[in-house]
Amino acid sequence: MELNKEEKAMASGELGDAVEWAINHQIQVGNFFDAKNFVQVSNVHMMIDPESVGIDGVLFLEKLVGMKAKVKIPMITDPRGVDLNYYTPLGQTEEMANIERRTIKACTSMGILMTNTCVNYQTIMAPLLGEHVAYGDTGVVIYTNSVCGGRSNYEGGPSALAAGLTGRTPRYGLHLEEKRIPTKKFCIKFEPSELTDWGLLGAVIGKISGSYWEVPIIEGINHNPKSDELKHFGASMASYGSIPLFHIIGITPEAQNYSSKFVNQLDEHEITIDDILSLKSQFGKKGDKIDVVVFAAPQLSIFEMQKVSELCFNKSFKVPVIICTSPQVYADASRMKIIDQIEETGAKVLEGTCFYNQYAREIGLANGWKRLMSNSAKIVNILGGYGYEPSLSSMENCIDSAVAGEII
Amino acid sequence: MKILFKCHIGIGTKVQGEVLSANDNFSARYDLDRLKGIFSRPQHKLVGKSYVDKILVLNESKGGVASAWMLYEMCARKMAPKAILFNKANTILAQGASFANLTICDRFIDGDITSLLSSGQRVAVDPINGLVSII
Structure with missing residues (x-):
């Protein structure tokens, strides 16, 4: 050098x-x-x-x-x-x-x-x-x-x-x-509608791309995603494929640097709802018992915290519910009584941590947690190697399943 | 049979050892029980196998940044592979190998290294000159 x-x-x-x-x-x-x-x-x-x-x-x-x-x-x-x-x-x-x-x-x-x-x-x-x-x-x-x-x-x-x-x-x-130029094109044939859909879509693209040195460019997203949606999408793509960069046509800032002619000559993959459901089916099924529900990976934004608190309202859980957020969001959520509203149900909000890097193997063994449920496609990918049998569903379904003690 | 393979210059020192090879990827966080020194991810092709003191031969490195600290910790406890050979390493594994002084090589010009080397073979790895030879 x-x-x-x-x-x-x-x-x-x-x-x-x-x-x-x-x-x-x-x-x-x-x-x-x-x-x-x-x-x-x-x-x-x-x-x-x-x-x-x-x-x-x-x-x-x-x-x-x-x-x-x-x-x-x-x-x-x-x-x-x-x-x-x-x-x-x-x-x-x-x-x-x-x-x-x-x-x-x-x-x-x-x-x-x-x-x-x-x-x-x-x-x-x-x-x-x-x-x-x-x-x-x-x-x-x-x-x-x-x-x-x-x-x-x-x-x-x-x-x-x-x-x-x-x-x-x-x-x-x-x-x-030159390392930011797209190498694979993905055509999306469904509209992801909630965070878990975005996580699953990122996972499918990540698995197909499969290398740090591949750059997916994505077309077919017909609405402007929210920050939390792209947060789950990217974190999951990185987790399943080691991907550090993607472009979405019409959405992300560098996608416009590449002409249609260039993009259309790339190796092309079509992603349908069947691809998403196929991957999701590997993570639990209705009626499976669960030991713990976790919302983390990535840490929750203030909007996600508000949604969790609304979903928790008047609920009583049969299994522990753990939520991880940043110290910055925790302080705001605490001031606005969102933490209190969540914890009144028996759920626990952790400050400045993320579940999978909290000695996940050891705390699983200490608490008898094996069947973990989450709305994060990233965390269910990681925790298989830590001895868990993870299941994946929407935030709403995770909360309802925590009430029932089994996947709804 | 070809016994000498050329790759990009690597990181670390010359080592010899027994190959443990699979056409699969690698992350210290996602795939290993680092206390036992075995692959623990049920879907991994080397699940249940010990990687300690082996020359690991795998396709790509994947997933998280944790592997950089973890390689150092594994080497300090002498529960690490002797070297890792990839078709393509990501940045984390190269950084972690540098920090831990673990031997790592990638970008083999002869093709897919996971098909060129088989588990049980003994190899010598020379990262300084970018050479791997069957011995």
């Missing part, structure tokens, strides 16, 4: 040991992807939940703190793995909570803002068209690239941290215009 004077100083250790680690890590990754140079980024979002980081990751963070590491640009965090106000009832241990506490302490010492959200584009600051950023959380990245027109690769926790320490990232992948 070509390095400027400042980057050479970073790499040789003149700007401190932490920066030296960071830029040399970035150079190695940049060389792997044939990056020619670095690109400045405006801000960073880091995934750093304690289950993933583990004690060895915490020791690494504390080592950086010992090197006086400080981030150069604004840097925020993905959801935590332990809600420190509510972990014993979930079956989480003091050991887990201590890893969380040490992670928070180390991050705070480095100047990282503990925003603890995977919907920062709804709650903190949405990137602008053409803005280069370094974001973790696949759902954040795909929304940033596709809906906002920002530029980011999937940045794993260590690489996001390195970007925070150097203020830049290697110029490869989605930072290059």
Whole structure:
């Protein structure tokens, strides 16, 4: 990689040991992807939940703190793995909570803002068209690239941290215009009508695309989707296919850059309602017993929280209902009594966490939760590997099923 | 039979080991029981198999950013593969391998690496020169 004077100083250790680690890590990754140079980024979002980081990751963070590491640009965090106000009832241990506490302490010492959200584009600051950023959380990245027109690769926790320490990232992948060009065309032959439909549609497109290096372009969406719909759509596509960018003709900002002639020559796939129902049928059926209902992945917006509270009104649940939202939305929802309305039913709202990164295997075993129901196509994809038998349905049906203790 | 395969330059150090191969994808978060060191996702073609100290050969990396931290944690506990060979790696697995000093290679010019290498074969991986050889 070509390095400027400042980057050479970073790499040789003149700007401190932490920066030296960071830029040399970035150079190695940049060389792997044939990056020619670095690109400045405006801000960073880091995934750093304690289950993933583990004690060895915490020791690494504390080592950086010992090197006086400080981030150069604004840097925020993905959801935590332990809600420190509510972990014993979930079956989480003091050991887990201590890893969380040490992670928070180390991050705070480095100047990282503990925003603890995977919907920062709804709650903190949405990137602008053409803005280069370094974001973790696949759902954040795909929304940033596709809906906002920002530029980011999937940045794993260590690489996001390195970007925070150097203020830049290697110029490869989605930072290059040529990697943003559509490679597959999808024609949608039905109208997704609610969040789970959007999640399933994203899943089908993700499974067919199947690679980080494919860029779907989608036609046939005949109404303007809402932010929450594209949130579920993108998060699911990223989960099932590792896809970091999509274009929707007439909707997303970069779709107009590509002519009909160009798009029409791409490998084309038609998606019908049968494709959606076929995938959905793999996740539970009417009459199946359930152990827990979860709304998360991505964290709920204030609109989703309001809808959950309305659906919960006057309900009594046979199984636990858990809702995960960001600290920003939690504060608003608390002020507007939405949290109270939800929790009066016995449901629980967790602040700044997301269920699947909360030691999902361990809390499942501790609580006897195996048959988990959600409206998130993303979470049901993830939790199969954690020993769950997940089922998928709309938010309304999840609530009604929690009342009945089985899928309605 | 061809015994030397060329790929893009990789990350990590030269290693040798036994191949565990499948035409399937990989995510540390989605597919593994990292405490037991086995594939745990019921739909994965390697479900129940131990990946510890193996040369994993898979199609693509998928899903979440968590794999970057997880590879480091797996290597620290010595419950990691010796190397991972992909047809195409995504950014997370390359970043995680770099952080964990785990050997990783991808983009083989000879074709689909999951069909060129079979489980049980012993191979040497040279990421510096982008070479994998059956030994």
